Amino acid sequence: MTRTTLKKAQNWYQQQTPPVRRVVIFVGIICLWMLTGIFNFSSDPAPKEPALFKVAAHHSTAKDIEHTLVLRGEIEPDRTANIAAETAGRIAELRLPKGSIVQRGDVLLTLAPDSRIKKVEEARANLAYFEKEFKTAQGLEQKGFQARNALASARADLERARANLADMELDFSNSQIKAPFDGIYEDRFVDVGDSVALGANLVKIIDIDPLVLKGFVPQNAINQVETARPVKGQTLSGTEVEGQIRSLANQADAVTRTYAIEVAVPNPMHLRLAGSSVTMNIPMGLEKAHFISSAFLSLAADGTMGVKGLDAENKVVFYPAEIIRSEAEGVWLAGLPEKATLITVGHGFVSEGQEVDPVFDESAATETSNIDISNTLAQSQKQDSNPSPNPDGTPAATQTE
Known part of the structure; x- marks a missing residue:
């Protein structure tokens, strides 16, 4: 220009x-x-379909394992007896210390004899007198010198004398407190010099050979349990015991709907286990089961426990399952197909029927083995959620109306 x-x-x-x-x-x-060229009239790209959610999964094959019914209970003595005074008196002597192993009939403590010995001697003398009176009356009656009613009266006196002697001897015997069965002298509630009334508690004896493991069997398993079946138990301190089922209740508890069970465990060494909590393991036979981490378990909408897996079209399915054994690394589940594809990472973010993009890791059976694959999935999900950059390397702008 x-x-x-x-x-x-x-x-x-x-x-x-x-x-x-x-x-x-x-x-x-x-x-x-x-x-x-400030205005850019390039056309918007066609909308992109959202990427499928990625999950970690692995192919699991069921194995034959020993199905064990696990019960929680407590250990109790086979028998317990609180021995009460059968006669009144004063404690005169303590024969054995608490904690002693006793045999049936061993004297544990005695009451002061007071007049008991004298009463026994008097009753014996009376019995001897009435025995002679009866023999005399019997001889006179045979000779016809005495009426029959006199002989009957002499016989009645003799029987009363015998009964009186038995009462006096029993009262004297009751002044000696004896063990009713073999066991442990567990406790004493009186001391020397104490006056006790009839019926007062004196000592406690327990029988801990055998010990008894007591628990409750759920109603869905009661028909699989039978008496004489071997049982293994373990206390919280780690002590292991073995025994056999000796009794099963025939009627369920009205509140818990469970059946009482008792397991007899020989205890010749008199181990101090009575009163302890115990976990009982009852073998139920071989069963097909899958091993997974307990972190992979899910709950259905109705509260059913199970695990999520994938079908042939990579859609999420829910398998109801039952835990038949627990271990430190995970649990064994029964009720699944013999071969199943199980979700190990991401099961909490997908729902039944949803199609997903699985990443398989056949070594992922426990929670700890899924750490690396979890990180990989997280990075993959992040990349899928980021928009593609422009050809010049700058991030794509978000379009707004």
Whole structure:
């Protein structure tokens, strides 16, 4: 453009009114923007289908394992007896210390004899007298010198004397407190010099050979349990015991709907286990089961416990399952197909029927073995959620209306 042309344009612009000048300036700016390419009229790309959610999974095959019914209970003595005074008196002697192993009939403590010995001797003398009286009356009756009713009276006196002697001897015997069975002298509630009334508790004896493991069997397993079946138990301290089922209740508890069970455990060494908590393991036979981490378990909407897996089309399915054995690394589940594809990572973020993108790791059977694959999945999910960059390397702009 020459200077003459610019001069003419300038003169023309100065001759125009202010409104016309503003229009000229606006049109010039618009043309300048269009020439510099500020506006980008490129068409938007076609919408992209959302990526499938990634989960970790592995192919699991059931194995034959020993199905064990696990019960929690407690250990109790086979028998317990609180021995009460059968006669009143004063404690005179303590024969054995608490904790002693006793045999049936061993004297544990005695009451003061007081007049008991004298009463026994008097009763014996009376019995001897009435025995002679009866023999005399019997001889006279045979000779006809005495009426029959006199002989009957002598016989009655003799029987009363015998009964009186038996009472006196029993009262004297009751002054000696004896063990009713073989066991442990567990406790004593009196001391020397104490006066006790009839019926007062004196000592406690327990029989801990055998010990008895007591628990409750759920109603869905009661028909699989039978007496004489071997049982293994373990206390919280780690002591292991073995025994056999000796009794099963025939009627369920009205509240818990469980059946009482007793397991007899020989205890010749008199181990101090009575009163301890115990876990009982009852073998139920071989059963097909899958091993997984307990962290992979899920709950259905109705509260059913199970695990999530995949079908042939990579859609999520829910398998109801039963835990038949627990170990430190995981649990054994029964009730699944013999071969199943189980979700090990991401099961909490998918629902039944949802199609997913599985990443398989055949070594992932426990929670600890899934740490690396969890990190890989997290990075993959993050990449899928980020928009693709522009050709020049800058992030794609988010379009808004």
